[in-house]
Amino acid sequence: MKKDLRFERLRKELEGDLYTDTTQRILYATDASAYREVPVAVTRPKCTGDIKKIIAYARNEGLSVIPRGAGTSLAGQVVGPGIIMDVSRYMNRILEFNGEEHWIKVEPGVVLGDMNKYLAPFHLQFGPETSTANRCCMGGMLGNNxxxxxxxLHGSVRDHIIELEAILSDGSEATFREMTSDEFHDKCEGDPGLLETKIYSNLREILSDPLNADQIRREFPHPLLKRRNNGYALDVLLETDPFTGNGKKINICRLLAGSEGTLSFTTSMKLNLVEIPEQKTGLVCAHFSSLQDAVRANIIALKHKPAAIELIDDYILNCTKDNIEQNKNRFFVKGEPKIVLLIEILRDTIEEIDATASALESELRGAGFGYHFPLYTGSEEISKVWELRKAGLGVLLNIAGRKKSVQVIEDTAVLPDLFPEYIFDFERILDKYGLSCAYYAHIATGELHLSPLLDLKDPNDIRIFHSLAGDVAHLVKKYRGSLSGEHGDGRLRGEFIPLMLGQHNYELLKQVKHVWDPHNIFNPGKITDTPSITDNLRYPTEKRKRIPGTTFHFPEEEGLLYAVEKCSGSGDCRKSSLMGGTMCPTFMATKDEDKSTRARANILREYLTRSEKKNRFDHDEIYRVMDLCLSCKACKSECPSNVDVAKFKAEFLQHYYDSHRVPWRTLLIAYLPRLSLIGIRVRLITNMVTDSSLFKRIVGFSVRRRVPSLSKTTLSGWHRRRKEQDKEIRDLKGTVCLFADEFTEFNESDIGIRTIM
Known part of the structure; x- marks a missing residue:
């Protein structure tokens, strides 16, 4: 009780929101990873002052804070037992923009896609573009680099962060930006009582030590590897003027990029922008019969200076066949390719694109690689192909059976020239475990997303999950690659950082963490002192639960529960109205997590797997989250995993009403056509009653909602009276079928009449 009172006092001090109820805590217990930890509270700060108060509260109470944006992280970065700070709801403003100097200053909750929409009229954009661009937040992109x-072409966020403002663990504010060596040393010699001074001094001490420098250069991933996100970027800071005399200014922002919110809490960031290319674009969709042919073809394709090369395999392509949205984007696929490489070419003219594509095809065919090389230059066609590629993670959850595509070794990166040998060794590891694997990749820069098929409810597969991660970590180390190319370490890979970077360097990371955050407030258990990757997995491993007696047919192997678990948490349902599409209208209107498709799947999964009640649907928490679902079915078509929440809601309500009486509101809507048939006989009285506040309160409607009034006549009645005239029209014009639903029949018959007229 005392703890609740303290939270109550904090709630009153905040301009934003604070929740400690079970529902909100469950909804923020997962992200897009395999992990689940229920936080002690959820906050949605509105300003820097709120963030300071929450950090101070956490420090005084011995709690932690976990920064969160859209919650699309794949490695469990925003899962934890502390206080969630969701910046996506309020701290999402563009603060300043300078088109001439090509920079923009934003709060961490700004969505990448929305920001690029804002920049488009100025022919500018933020260079790094993730597949989650329509919902991911800039703070999350910074945290993951x-x-x-x-x-x-554009590298990572680390290459574009100019300056950031942050709150340190003691509540002080700091601004990090590019500095000369003299400015850096001045910072190191500042007030020794300031945490900021200690931070700079510690970095100088670590990176000035020749032994440390040697170990960093020896053990960190290869410096030519563009995608490397293991640990803190000490290797990047080392190669600057204060430590090498190379004239390159130091910027601590580059250390914070990829730090996963474990060192400070970012309140704003100044970002470099790039011009939107005015060149023409072409996309070659090269088809291959084997993975080895494709990875060797990638090396050849790189010589032709492409803008991007992406790899998708037959697992993904086959999954798109049954996906309503992505099936329309398969037009470029011929036959049953094992691999397709999407090779984007930017040139000044279409003729140059044609020439490059022709030369590329000729060289690949000459080397014996590939059998079909369609070229697309239309923007609509190219956009559809990229949409299919971006849907890769989601559609993989449509694979039938208990074993699903699992994120565990999905973020490895090695130099592209080493890919053929690396893939050969990797496939030997898969053979060792008898596993199948889906491949999709940013192959031009050495990033390979490998998603083995495992059942994380099966204790044996959980053991494989762990040992497979260890084997692949050793393999990546052999090729001096990075276990994380862009998704970050999080809960998933932190355990293997001592192996990847060496124990000496790992101790340096722990030292950095301790100096920045001596009380372990910021997102503990990520990067350093990470628990085992098998701790706090999303799914219980006890006896499997099947939901008996469902009203609808769920053909999946484990019925309704399996269908619900197809939601990966990737957050496609969190896109704004600016991004197009329909899913999810209630989230678009409110920006609240509990109004999203993901939230409805999460709350249902939680109680179906963990409820102790005989009727596991009998929970008001599920009812409240499901209540605002409009049953529009947008999720069934737009969700990459085809999660059908409208069907889930109908199934849930049937079971819920088995334990509770059906509300008057529901009965009224269900029998509306019959009631309207009676009410229209005394239309004026009916309209007066249904429009009264008393009626709305009794039934359960908001008093602010307008109940549709009954029309003067029904559409069918009007049509019968005009039967002869309608016959003449039908004879002259042919037959038109008009479906008259109950609202067109009783409430808006004038629309139907005008349509017929």
Missing amino acids: SCGLHSL
């Missing part, structure tokens, strides 16, 4: 499809 995200890359994207065009990292060959």
Whole structure:
């Protein structure tokens, strides 16, 4: 009780929101990873002052804070037992923009896609573009050091962060930016009582030590590898003027990129922008019969200076066949290719694109690689192909059976020239475990997303999950690659950082963490002191639960529960109205997590797997989250996993009403056509009653909602009276069928009449 009172006092001090109820805590217990930890509270700060108060509260109470944007992280970065700070709801403003100097200053909750929409009229964009661009937040991109499809051209967030403002663990504010050596040393010699001074001084001490420098250069991933996100970027800071005399200014922002919110809490960031290419675009969709042919073809394709090369395999292509949205984007696929490489070409003219594509095809065919090389230059066609590629993770959850595509070794990166040998060794590891694997990749920059098929409810597969991760970590180390190319370490890969970077360097990372955050407030258990990757997995491993007696047919192997678990948490349902599409209208209107498709799947899964009640649907928490679902079915078509929440809601309500009486509101809507048939006989009285506040309160409607009034006549009645005239029209014009639903029949018959007239 005392703890609740303390939270109550904090709630009153905040301008934003604070929740400690079970529902909100469950909804923020997962992200797009395989992990689940229920936080002690959820906050949605509105300003820097709120963030300071929450950090101070956490420090005083011995709690932690976990920064969160859209919650699309794949490695469990935003899962934890502390206080969630969701910046996506309020801290999502564009603060300043300078088109001439090509920079923009934003709060961490700004969505990448929305920001690029804002920049488009100025012919500018933020370079790194992730597949989650329509919902991911800039704070999350900074925390993960995200890359994207065009990292060959634009690199990662680390390459574009100019300056950031942050709250340190003691509540003080700091601004990090590019500095000369003299400015850096001045910072190191500042007030020794300031945490900021200690941070700079510690970095100088670590990176000035020749032994440390040697170990960093020896053990960190290869410096030519563009995608490398293991640990803190000490290797990047080392190669600057204060430590090498190379004239390159130091910027601590580059250390914070990829730090996963474990060192400070970012309140704003100043970002470099790039011009939108005015060149023409072509996309070659090269088909291959084997993975080895494709990875060797990638090396050849790189010589032709492409803007991007992406790899998708037959697992993904086959999954798109049954996906309503992505099936329309398969027009470029011929036959049953094992692999397709999407090779984007930017040139000044279409003729140059044609020439490059022709030369590329000729060289690949000459080397014996590939059998079909269609070229597309239309923007609509190219956009559809990229949409299919971006849907890769989601559609993989449509694979039938208990074993599903699992994120565990999905973020490895090695130099592209080493890919053929690396893939050969990797397939030997898969053979060792008898596993199948889906491949999709940013192959131009050495990033390979490998998704083995495992059942994380099966204790044996969980053991494989762990040992497979260890085997692949050793393999990546052999090729001096990075276990994380863009998705970050999080809960998933932190355990293997001592192996990947060496124990000496790992101790340096722990030292950095301790100096920045001595009380372990910021997102503990990520990067350093990470628990085992098998701790706190999303699914219980006890006896499997099947939901008996469902009203609808769920053909999946484990019925309704399996269908619900197809939601990966990728957050496609969190896109804004600016991004197009329909899913999810209630989230678009409110920006609240509990109004999203993902939330409805999460709350249903939680109680179906963990409820102790005989009727596991009998929970008001599920009812409240499901209540605002409009049953529009947008999720069934737009969700890459085809999650059908409208069907789930109908199934849930049937079971819920088995334990509770059906509300008057529901009965009224269900029998509306019959009631309207009676009410229209005394239309004026009916309209007066249904429009009254008393009626709305009794039935359960909001008093602010307008109940549709009954029309003067029904559509069918009007049509019968005009039967002869309608016959003449039918004879002259042919037959038109008009479906008259109950609203057109009783409430808006004038629309139907005008349509017929």
